[in-house]
Amino acid sequence: MKVPPGVSPSDFAKAISEFEDAVGKEWVFTSDEDVALYRDPYSPFLGEPDELVASAAVAPDGVDQVQKVVRTANQYKIPIYPVSTGKNLGYGGAAPVYSGSVVLDLKRMNRILEVNEENAYALVEPGVSYFDLYRYIQEKGLKLWVDVPDPGWGSPVGNALDRGGGYLMAHLRNHFDSHCGMEVVLASGEIIRTGMGAMPGSRTWQNYKSGFGPWVDGIFSQSNFGVVTKMGFWLLPEPDAYLSGTVYVPRHADLVPLVKILNYLENTRATNGMPDLGSPLLQIPMISEIAAWMSGDGPPPPDAELSGLLGNSEAGYSPELEAYALRKGVSYWSCKLSFYGPAKANEANWEFAKGKFSAISGARFVDNESYKLPLTPEEHEKVHKPQFGIPSLAMFSIGARSRTNPQPTNGHMWFSPIIPRTGEAIFEANRVFNQAAKEFGLPALAFSLPSCYWERAFIFIFAFPVTRDIETNKKNREAFKKLVERAAEHGWGEYRTAPAYQEAIMSTYSYNHHALLRFHQTLKDAVDPNGILSAGRYGIWPKHLRSQQA
């Protein structure tokens, strides 16, 4: 049996015995083969001694059991690492940041406690998956949509706490922002309920976010200050209809007004779905189109002339490339808009959008899908499911073998900086990251377009492959950290990352000598004085481990 660092074997044995009393012997895992299930299958340390691994795992079935486990952990100072459910691929899986921690596996807490149709919310436990919630809603015949990420096996609670995103309307795509109310077991074992939930018998826990007094919910996201055991989420009543249309613009410089007009439309909610930027010329698959691309439904390979021009272009541009595009009538950029709402309002909004984009000389428009909702079974099969609130696993095999990807990777990690929502920022980021790729010996990056999950900022999403080759992984890890630094030099910060890079990224949020990190540490010491919860998560180490990390 592995023992967590800093814990004596006899204390650990006592703790394990108390865990067994709390949750039942069959739900405490200490054998190598059981504990191996908590390894990160996409670990960039695969086969290296630095791989982050658990010493044991314990799976409570209710909040009272969580309290008991946490109290025991506090007594024996056992590091524990709560996880919800799903795979968390690319973000570290279930493996603890502090190697040797005991995973607190909340997958058995999978109760859907309430779904309210009139007020369009759900209250769920951490072990509930997007699939669970979707099926529950379908079985009850409720006309509600859940904003789901790719893929759908994850946990709404876990995804929100890690501040993930989805595909529906802007007020729901930010999964932390669209939560409402929490229950949290503190390191002391005590339970708090946040927002209106702090009132016994509250009638509006899932209806009004911030309650009375300081709104504390945010400090439980991307952190290690408590174990969240319940969360409320706002859902979308099924809209009347869905429409999508794409605008194509011909010239390289058109990206600037394209984004400017897009911002106007989205910030006034004249378009309310997630926009999707693309480039027919550069043939850039967007994150939301990767599934199609991988399955071979993506665009065909470029012709020989274009291939040559692409190879000679600097960050996706050369005068020759633009001349080719204009001559061949291949658009440099495209932007797909989505509209949810009454069918006629969708049409009116799309017409309005066309009018605005027509300010760009040569803009062309294509009407795409138009569905009266609910989808028919046939439509259900052909759509990009997350855009209709339907969880899916189409994305799960990203990087796997396919026609367009004959050499599969062993996994991936995400480099995902936030950049301003301007065309200029897209150009600049491509210049900077291409230059960086050359310097750091990475393969030349294709011109990249950002994703539009977040309503006021772009997010660049680069997948770094994880291989079976230790040297390649080492090189990629180093390159990743250098890219983080290079991005920070330009004022671009990551929004989320796997444990392997959390400290490196947090260290770029260094304003005033890392004052924010020190503030996090002050909070940590106050709410978890023994430092038992998720040591190291998002760069927050408890006091007794801080010096050795620094």
Added chain:
Amino acid sequence: MKVPPGVSPSDFAKAISEFEDAVGKEWVFTSDEDVALYRDPYSPFLGEPDELVASAAVAPDGVDQVQKVVRTANQYKIPIYPVSTGKNLGYGGAAPVYSGSVVLDLKRMNRILEVNEENAYALVEPGVSYFDLYRYIQEKGLKLWVDVPDPGWGSPVGNALDRGGGYLMAHLRNHFDSHCGMEVVLASGEIIRTGMGAMPGSRTWQNYKSGFGPWVDGIFSQSNFGVVTKMGFWLLPEPDAYLSGTVYVPRHADLVPLVKILNYLENTRATNGMPDLGSPLLQIPMISEIAAWMSGDGPPPPDAELSGLLGNSEAGYSPELEAYALRKGVSYWSCKLSFYGPAKANEANWEFAKGKFSAISGARFVDNESYKLPLTPEEHEKVHKPQFGIPSLAMFSIGARSRTNPQPTNGHMWFSPIIPRTGEAIFEANRVFNQAAKEFGLPALAFSLPSCYWERAFIFIFAFPVTRDIETNKKNREAFKKLVERAAEHGWGEYRTAPAYQEAIMSTYSYNHHALLRFHQTLKDAVDPNGILSAGRYGIWPKHLRSQQA
């Protein structure tokens, strides 16, 4: 010179001298007449020894001066109470919760640091008012709207930190929710920047809310954990057009489906402005119509038969009253919808809403305003300005003498519980509060309809008058506290209140033996160990004052 409680006159003299060194002698106020300006003109303790008053005030002109003042306060353990600008009428004015504190008056920090048109945001200091920001935007000719509360002399920073609301689209009406990024001076005098602002040279501080690691912004709202010195806010690019229409429904019971349909429309964003519930029969002025009502433009008094029926109705209902309504064709309920967006989309959405509401037998529809934006100067004069992002003082004299209010009050305090967004909850709340009014010797309450500031919950807003009569004020204060308790028994909690009631209200958020309040205290002790900042605000007392308050 008044001296704060627990501070020696010599220490205070030294502190005042250091304050003068920090901000300049002319910006430290200690004379009775200067300090009196910080009294709450609407204090419910007017003329009583319990009135909350300042001992002195200090007005820094920049964040470095704030740091100096805070450090001095920390050294001599001087209680300080930061305020922004505006009047804060009904919420305690500028008077400190802990009587004798030194007001830290941030009105001079009135710089508009950035307004970005393409990405529709502003970065401002606490002393900037809604008027300031509006004027700046007008002078620069930017096509941006600010979501403003009533009245407009307040501070976007102060209003957001107290979690106030406005009148535009749902994603902007919640002023804390639509902020993005903060700068905070901690009790130690150290500065943190939150969200992406923690990255030096960040390019997305006002574009992406939560940054990396725990999102701490929420704990600085309705609290006393730091002095917020900068905040970013999301603005609304001027929409294409505005449309409003009203649905009228005939019967008492129609309120239930009316609200249900309204919820569907708003939660799918088929209507995106703030809805406004009314009752032509009961002639209930909504908070957003109070200005019109006070200026004499409200509905005429009821006829004699209706007066009698109203008097005999229980919480706005009797079979005779409903029969009268049906016979006379006076609608029981109305709901005004607002639409911002492309003119044709507004029309399509309103048509769609009509279709949905037509499920209620006898529903009638009236088209109201329709404006292509920007407003013409003539339109500008006649609209309810906050619904067009225009700050106004039309509401400032609420309770003042007018044709419909011949006996002005001396001020007011707000009782404002959050209730579920259902028709049933409106009926229940009226029954409960009417019963309570009888029990507590309050005048019979008119049937009340809630306001719709918050997109998923209703808020009841009752104004308690503040008078010049001490006994009446005492009685009203007691009744207020009893109403808070009565509401809590039904699971309804206040969202915000004046210092006089903050502790009473926080004590109703008592789940698990006041675990959330104790968590607030844990945070307070960690981030402000000397307890110098806004002692008592929202029920959070520093350690050294906690026992005497309990």
